[in-house]
Amino acid sequence: MRIAVEVDLLQPLKGKVEMQDETYNVEYEGLPTVCYNCRCVDHYIAACPLLRGLKNPA
Template identity: 40%
Template sequence: SNDNIDNIVARIRLLGMPLHCYHKKVLRMIGNVVGKVIRIDYNTESLTRGKFARIAVEVSLNKPLCSQFFLDGKMQKVEYENLPVICFNCGIYGDNNENCPQLKTIKGATKNSENNGVGNITNSGGD
């Protein structure tokens, strides 16, 4: 059982962001939409890694993970690297979509929840 684990540090990747977002201040703001920023990959900020940003964030295992958010009016997907089994429906550690208790209780129903796993930020560019 995982009763004592409430938070983990996860590495996230954000692919295809606009170039003006690759600044420490902006990356920190973006990372804080997902969780508490622990570290911004140095290579990410200097753009030597390619076309994605990598940020280490602390996330709560008691809440659903943020899988996407609006960035400058466009949907930005969040990729989590090397996570233990975590259900993206209920966000619970050790669960998976096949065994999710929330999915079982809403069996057959469509789930349209406002902002479910979605954050929202806008950025005017700059430093």
């Protein structure tokens, strides 16, 4: 299934959603820099501040 939605990029992205007692993984298309560790849109996982021991993601 594929749907288009508008998301608030100031909030962390969700990796899963539940609908009618079913859990679905979410894949994001068209976002240039997405960190799948902290789910923020402004860096890749290789540059994630959480993985480097910093407290707040950039």
